[in-house]
Amino acid sequence: MLAEPVFEKRPALVRLNAADIPLKAPLEWPILAPDGAVLFDSGTVVPDEAARAFLYRHFEPHRPSREATLASAAIDTAADGAPALEDMGLAIGGRVGLRGGSISGSAMYASRVIGFSNPRRNGERSLFVTQPVMAGSGPLELTRGEQVDLVALTGRGVFRFACTVDATSREPFNYVVLSAPGAIRRLRARKFARLPTCLGARFSTEAVASAVPQLGRVADISPYGMSLSAPTATARAGDRLKLSFRFCTDGVDVEIDTTAIVRHVGPAESGAPGAAYGLEFEALDASQRIALKSFMAEHS
Numbered sequence: 001m002l003a004e005p006v007f008e009k010r011p012a013l014v015r016l017n018a019a020d021i022p023l024k025a026p027l028e029w030p031i032l033a034p035d036g037a038v039l040f041d042s043g044t045v046v047p048d049e050a051a052r053a054f055l056y057r058h059f060e061p062h063r064p065s066r067e068a069t070l071a072s073a074a075i076d077t078a079a080d081g082a083p084a085l086e087d088m089g090l091a092i093g094g095r096v097g098l099r100g101g102s103i104s105g106s107a108m109y110a111s112r113v114i115g116f117s118n119p120r121r122n123g124e125r126s127l128f129v130t131q132p133v134m135a136g137s138g139p140l141e142l143t144r145g146e147q148v149d150l151v152a153l154t155g156r157g158v159f160r161f162a163c164t165v166d167a168t169s170r171e172p173f174n175y176v177v178l179s180a181p182g183a184i185r186r187l188r189a190r191k192f193a194r195l196p197t198c199l200g201a202r203f204s205t206e207a208v209a210s211a212v213p214q215l216g217r218v219a220d221i222s223p224y225g226m227s228l229s230a231p232t233a234t235a236r237a238g239d240r241l242k243l244s245f246r247f248c249t250d251g252v253d254v255e256i257d258t259t260a261i262v263r264h265v266g267p268a269e270s271g272a273p274g275a276a277y278g279l280e281f282e283a284l285d286a287s288q289r290i291a292l293k294s295f296m297a298e299h300s
Contacts, residue, residue: 012158013062021052029063031055031200038246038253039200040215049214050273054231057272058217059200079276083184089156092116095287096152097252100133100140108151108251109134123163124180130176138139142168142176151252153287158249158294160185186228194220194227195296201228201245205235206259216277218245219269222296223282223289224261233275235262241279249295256288 013032021027023046031040039059046052090113092097097108109132117126132140141149146165151158163178199218204211214234218222219227227245235241239262246255260279268274284292 007289012065016061016063018052018056020063020123021055023048023052025208030058032062033198034060034062036229037199037248040202041246044202044213044215045177046215048214049273050231053213053264054215054217054236054274057070058229059205071195073291074196078170083159083186085184087156087186088152088154088159088161088181088184089154091120091154094152094154096129098129098140099149100142100146108253109137110253111176119147126180127163127178129176131168135215144168148178150178152251153254153291153294157186157292178231194225195299196220199245201243202241203230203241203243205230206240206242213242213244219276221292221293223277223281223284228279229268229274230277231274233265235265235277237264240282241277247295249298252266252287252291254291254295256284258288259283 013034016031018114021031026043027040028043029040030038030042031044033039045145046055060156091130092115093115094114096111096113098111099108111129111132112128113127115128117128119125132142134140142165144165144167148163148165149160150163151160161181163175163181166179167177169177170174197218197220198199199221201216201218202213203216204213214230214232216231217229219229221227228241241262242257242259243260244255247252248254262277262281263280264278265279266276268276
């Protein structure tokens with residue numbers, strides 16, 4: 001996911017009535033929670049009245065009053081030692097979130113690492129990244145000497161650090177040269193029980209290629225599985241579901257598309273209509289599990 005950038009702590013939201021949400025047609029805007037979190041992306045299809053009723057039973061649907069990408073508050077976690085650049089495991093192609101340091105609460109833009117300078121005498125290395133971008137906004141324009149805040153999700157952990165913009169270039173493409181990372185902090189990562197939550201999800205049965213994705217709610221989650229509430233029970237234990245959901249941790253928007261195995265199927269909680277699936281993630285890479293741990297640390 002990363003023209004003039006948009007900086008907002010939270011966009012103005014419009015509460016949606018049931019009649020505002022069309023059936024069997026792609027949404028022109030994302031459905032948001034009251035705090036601005038994205039429940040379902042634009043383009044999501046609400047297939048029938050039962051799914052729309054499910055939305056209102058489990059969520060408070062809003063939409064943004066204008067095109068904007070959500071700003072997220074960073075979590076305040078304690079440092080665990082003082083890692084160096086080499087300790088982060090940051091590699092070319094690695095994803096980083098970048099926030100301009102001149103505006104408090106500004107949005108987190110997405111960027112990727114494209115290279116490093118040769119080590120200097122003190123061992124420091126500059127960082128080369130693509131120009132930061134964000135869906136719904138133009139590229140982030142940075143100026144020399146500006147301080148920026150970055151978050152990196154790697155196979156070794158979730159790291160936060162600061163850099164200074166040393167240079168920007170438009171040839172042969174737009175990229176940014178950053179100073180050697182400073183004030184590196186490793187965000188807490190530990191083992192977790194399942195965390196109760198309320199995230200929007202889309203899913204379909206893997207065995208049915210033509211299956212229309214259904215809408216669901218992530219009722220609780222861990223780095224290894226989740227409980228998923230659904231309008232109706234369409235899968236059985238042992239089936240595999242194609243699953244898509246998103247969350248934000250430390251200002252980085254994380255979208256996960258994966259496959260999960262249905263371990264059990266039961267009634268919805270509190271006797272509500274629908275069903276509840278117990279799911280085990282089949283294929284999450286290390287960085288996705290680490291991102292989930294960071295999200296759970298933030299909300300635990």
